[in-house]
Amino acid sequence: MARVELTEDDRNWLRERHWQETYPDMAQRIGCCVDTIKRILVREGLQEFDGAKYQVKRHNHVRQWNRPCLDCQSTELRPRMWFYCTPCRKRRGHTDE
Secondary structure: OOOOOOOHHHHHHHHHHOOOOOHHHHHHHHOOOHHHHHHHHHHOOOOOOOOHHHOOOOOOOOOEEOOOOOOOOOOOOEEOOOOOOHHHHHHOOOOOO
């Protein structure tokens, strides 16, 4: 599932009007479904909802390494077990950045 990225105008509009608009109206304005608009509101810190699917992702400590990339030999710091650097991962079609 692709993450919906907000423009600065949409973000400002949500901050100013989220309390007076209905969820379907906000979802239509942003171009997503009602569940997604609720997730966006949680992500932006504007509202909170009960339920696991609306929880903000925890930032766990990820072990890092600088092992040479298998393609370009870059030694940039990246999560352990990533055998390719970020640019090479993108080139290979990975979307977990």
